[in-house]
Amino acid sequence: MPKDFLRKSWWVNFIIIFGLLLLLPMASPAFRVPLYGKYLSFAFVALGIVLSWGYCGILSLGQGIFFGIGAYALAMFLKLEASSPELPDFMVWSSVEQLPLAWLPFQSFSFTLICIFVMPVLVAFPFTYLIFKKRVSGVYFAILTLALSLTLTVMIIGSQGGTGGANGITDFSSLLGWDVASDEARTRLYYMMLGLLALCAALVQYLVSSRYGKVLIAIRDREDRVRFSGYDTAWIKAATLSVSCVLASIGGAMFVLFTGLITPQLVGAVASVEMIVYAAFGGRTSVLGAVFAAFAIGWLKSALSEEFPQGWLFFLGGLFLLVTAVLPQGISGLLDYFKKRPTVTGDSQ
Amino acid sequence: MSLSSRRRFIQKSSTLVAATALPGAALWPVLSQAADEVKLGLLHSMSGTIALAEAAIVDAEKMAIDEINAAGGVLGKKIVPVLEDGASDWPTFAEKAKKLLQQDKVPAVIGCYTSASRKAVLPVFKANKGLLYYPTYYEGQEEDPQVIYTSQEATQSVVAAMEWMAKQQGKTFFFVGSDYIYPRTCNKIAKATATRLGSSVVGEEYAPLGHTEFSSIINKIKAAKPDWIYSTVVGGSNVAFYKQLKAAGLDGSKQKLLSTVVSENEIDGIGKDNAVGYYACMGYFQSIKSPENEKFVAAIKAKYGKDRVVGDPMECGYNAVYLWKLAVEKAKSFDVAKVIAASSEVEFKAPEGLVRIHKTNHHVWKKVRIGRARADGQFDIVHESQLTEPNPFPKL
């Protein structure tokens, strides 16, 4: 076991955060719980970003794409369950006569699960491996991924018969016969998700504290040198990003469970960039920070938009500035500052 | 644990405790309600990209509420509007709908503008047996038991518009729309109508939402030389489309253009001189001559300033409040099921004239009108249809 992974203070915080998230449903009205689920679904994405950006220095503005893969995969399955034996309603309006080929496998739950966990890798790895082999990195990679997520939205909206277009996929409630729309069900789901989230957080923490984590830091800071230590950095980067994409995909699936819908908006360029701020606010190298930030920002968004609708964008924009200019290590950096412990610093790229 | 990590403990936990405690309290207030008051939910985007369309609707709805309260309220209760911001974000719409129904326990909600937002809230209304009044013209293809649709669905405007255009030597049509469900559905209906009328469709183009470069599409129009251009381009794209059409010499003199998405509010953005001469088909125009309308327009201007223009969605939002009031009074109860049942065939003398909720399909019988944009941003009404039955699921 890597000794950083066994660090006591980390586990203390781990228990505090997840403990509180566990108590949360009891402390608030039942109909809020699905909201907390929605907030935390972004924590998965943030975990991934901590791994790929915080440690490996890859800023991907295309995480929305993979969020979308997970979300749409699950939504397609649920929609089919909801509408079978008929076609999904939006297909009927778009006069699609029979189920598109791409939809057929999503009648099987196991395939859907595989899709959520494996598809991101199949999409991300080959593509990014080639890109990284060509030494496309840093800003170029960021802009490239941004453009791709933009393109994807255009495609989804354009092919309405197959994707529900701008309306996305909505109005489904039962998962394998279980009504997941009810608050009770969603409360139960919330606990399940919390378990999965805790697992993922621990996993990521393990990865970054292992020797592999050190290699990632090395790549982030001096990729050229790492090559001369005999590492195939392109491979490592692609693999790391793939893991991050799987986490995003899981987040997407969770999002669908708790909101009961997915629309292209959440896959697009803007959404993708917003996902970065979760990791940045928590501290780009802080695993627990990511979880905390995802919850805190989501909650603030609801709260602010109820109190002063105009305030939200100001707040979000300010947050971007804050965490890049003043708090490059986010809130966890702030806490460490109080502890007077030097943190892993260095440019994000 | 070490002192430092204890400090950490205190900080992190305290923040989170706050996060968990607050939702119940300050930031998510549970409004207490007096016995002689009834809440009415208003759910629209006050921020984000769609706010530009929805903010005006809220004004009209608030005004209706004030009028009703001034006249003694509903069943002796004053209406207290509870405004929630959908923030142009569909999941947020669902979230707020849930809050309105479960926390504020409103007997009805008037809200949504885009179809996406409506689709997002439908499951919430179904699950919580809520009642939604949807005040925007839309593509139809829907008949939700929990929803009353107070504006024209696609067939009502499109069929009337196509028939009228066909009468104006409309032998060939060119369809241009933004790439999403409303235009695609409208064009499907329009195409069917065209074939029925023996006219032909010489082109059908869709531009991605937010698209601002129309020169290629305009060239396609020029190549096709249609008698009529039927446009369902929306939002910022529409502004660009009109400007570029005009600049390219398609100023409505040779090829005429009709849109089913341009009301007085849109003209404001497009620019009066860019829109002049083009046609629009709407249920309501500010220039309608009727005592109800003059009263309505005067009231709006009195409340929100004399420069305020009134468009179709505003009027439909205004009607929605009254249609709810009338249904409640007919049912003598705020109970959602009763109100829905009572809604059938409720009539209201709206600014646009009589509207009647359909016996069964939750939409409204209404007239639609075709107007030609004037230099002052108002419309000369050139055609007025009969009171038309809503037909959300047309057989094409």
Place this chain on the structure above:
Amino acid sequence: MSSQSLLEVHDLLVSFGGFVAIDHVNLSIQSGEIRCIIGPNGAGKTTLLDAICGKTPATQGSIFFKGIRIDSESEFKRTRMGMGRKFQTPSVYDDLTVYQNIQISVPKGQSMLSAIFNSDDQFTQEIGDVAETTNLLTMLDVQAGTLSHGQKQWLEIAMLLVQHPQLLLLDEPVAGMSLKERDQTVDLIQRISAIQAIVVIEHDMDFVKKLSGNVTVLHQGAILCEGSIEQIQADPRVREVYLGD
């Protein structure tokens, strides 16, 4: 073609746009040899090393390492074949400790699986050894960023040593070092040269003398002459372009 010698550079040409940095160079290094490459600034010394280790692609010509053609292989493959490259400016991972810097350079640990699953106090022995060889034993837990310039140079050399390369390519290893550090570096290099071949770029002639290896003089991308330091210094052409001014 194949060859007995460890490294065989054949008719190598490297050009950037129009500019020819390495002009038809032939070079062969035997195992156990120390080869110093000298030459005035812009002679293409660093570019030559870059081409050998793969940092810069060869425009033309061929490079054989242990008899295998490598000029189209990627850097990490060449490294795995037993090449080690030290850069002019010391490049170490500032955010990691000395220990970790050396540790992630250990070839055995470089499969991702082992990097993920093996405990991180693996290879302590070897790491200790090289740290000793490079006078860093006392600093294993220091953040590399905080080391002195000279120490960084040594750390980088240490990182190379754990790779057990057969060929070390050192680019001005004593740049910015105090005299004492220089001497230490010299016998460090001589010690390791017993087991592996070394190519050193250096300006400092005393240092080159101390190393007492063969010398290759580059001038404007081409080889001017080769031989022992005495021969080189005797050579009038060299004096012209380099020593005498």
Place this chain on the structure above:
Amino acid sequence: MSLEIFWMQLFSGVSYTAILLLMSLGLAIVFGLMGVINMAHGELMALGAYVTFMVANVFLKIFPHSVDTYILFAIPIAFLVTFLFGMFLEWSVVRWFYNRPLDTLLATWGLSLILQQTYRTVFGPQEVTIPMASWLDGAIEPFAGVQLPLNRIFIIALTLLVAAAVYLLFFKTRMGLQVRAITQNRAIAETVGINTRQVDMYTFALGSGLAGIAGSVFTMIGSTNPGTGQLYIVDTFIVVVFGGVASIMGTALSSFIIAQLQTTFEFMTTSSYAKVLLMLIVVVILYFRPNGLFSPKVRS
């Protein structure tokens, strides 16, 4: 496709080239030469548009007779305002991020959100109307059936003017020399006595000013609302990256290629497909030329 349509389609391509070039010139300087990823570039364009809107209104109120000439004043004023605002941004935000490109990206993104909301609060969420100068209204008809919109001709002319000015500034003046020096080696540039702080500030401001001009001009053909900037930003970056950073010629060339492809695809297929196709082509080409079309080979 009839001959007239062919000519007009060609013209569309050219005018779209002008549009792309005009909006990416500023970024080509800021990103290309300074390496600053300015995600708020689109919002600077929007600022230019809003300035134009205000100038137009001032004319409507004060000199209603000479309202037709407002655009001639609006463009330089838009440039001036965004130039100054650019200086302010450089001083207040951007300069803290030199050599931290990814952080710049995020910071300026945050900035763009704040600016959008500011526009929304100040000018309201709805589209603002900007009158069209009558002498730019309508189209000329060089031969029957071919209408070339005047405002697009105006845009093309203006773009050529601006591009030429930028070219001269960077390749024929001392300032240009200094900027290029800094981009190649900041440290050396400082040692030879170039005031890099000042040059940075002016360069960034210039880039912003050009965005302002673009925004001002686009009010003739596009729409102006708080979100307008978002529509342009990604395309703009694609143009610059595709053309090869640090190469103004490259930007011009890629504007041309992208515009031609886009308009042709749009004519052949649909706008949505055109966008997707174009993006795929760009990605593929970037794969084979990671540094863009015009990438200077340098000795590492």
